[in-house]
Amino acid sequence: MANITYCPRCATELDRRFDGGRQRIACPDLDCGFIDYGIFSIGCAGVVLREQAGLIKALLVQRGQEPFAGMWQLPGGYAEHNEPLTLAVEREVFEESAITATVRDAIGFRHMAGGIVNNLYMIFRLHYESGEPQFDGEETADARFCSLAEMNDMTGVQTITRWGIQQALSTSSGSGLSRDSAGELRPGWQVFGLTDVDASVWKQR
Structure with missing residues (x-):
């Protein structure tokens, strides 16, 4: 503080x-x-993939406000102090794009230290459920599904956004860190782990 x-x-x-x-x-x-x-915050963003006309496209939103107005990024925002991460990212995706999607797994994170706020930014893979991209004209200036080829022709796509999308495209859905209810032993806990566990390796230890 x-x-x-x-x-x-x-x-x-x-x-x-x-x-x-x-x-x-x-x-x-x-x-x-x-x-x-110190001061800590947790940001979360969602990679929502959807097939359109034979192409796999990812949901992007364009920032309508500073900082970084005009930049394209994954939909996301900050988790509230009493909000589970999975609900936070699903909420942020819907608020910024009107797309309903559900969390499958966590596929990456970025930690930023040394500033006024120590920030952790979690990237989740979400399953598209319904809706068409919409934007409010204030917080978001645009929202759309884009292919990697289309992103190459766009100005201002954030580097961490490209990285997160590439993580999702190059890995199988559910291969990241998924919720494990067996470990959620206290109210408010969300526990994430790898589901593709080799039991023989565990027994050797």
């Missing part, structure tokens, strides 16, 4: 404490135990 003076838990004036190998802003009241570990 940037520029905070008082503890958000108990309102005691904050001090500094050595913790985890570095000095951190912390509450001096040890019964409280608050330590500022």
Whole structure:
């Protein structure tokens, strides 16, 4: 948390404490135990593939607002603090494009450290269910399904977007990290793992 003076838990004036190998802003009241570990956010985006006229196309939206207005990207956004990741990406895809799609697996992520916010950006593969691309003219300036060849002729397709689409096209659906309900032992948990597990390898260990 940037520029905070008082503890958000108990309102005691904050001090500094050595913790985890570095000095951190912390509450001096040890019964409280608050330590500022920084600001973190989780972004999520969906690769939605659809066959049209014999071509596999991916859903893209064009940003209508700064930063990066005019850039083409995967539909997505930030997960709310109390929102499961799978629901977050399905919601963002629908809000930005009016496309209904369901999560199959996680196929990649990008971690960005060193800025004001430490951000993790998760890319999911989604199964197209229904709808045609729509945009609101404000947050999104356009929305459409595009082939890789069409993207090559477009200006402003984000590099991480191309990478995510290539990940989806070069791997089988469900081969990434999928939800494993057996590991979801507490309320609010979502656990993801590889489903194509070789039991013989596990037994050897």
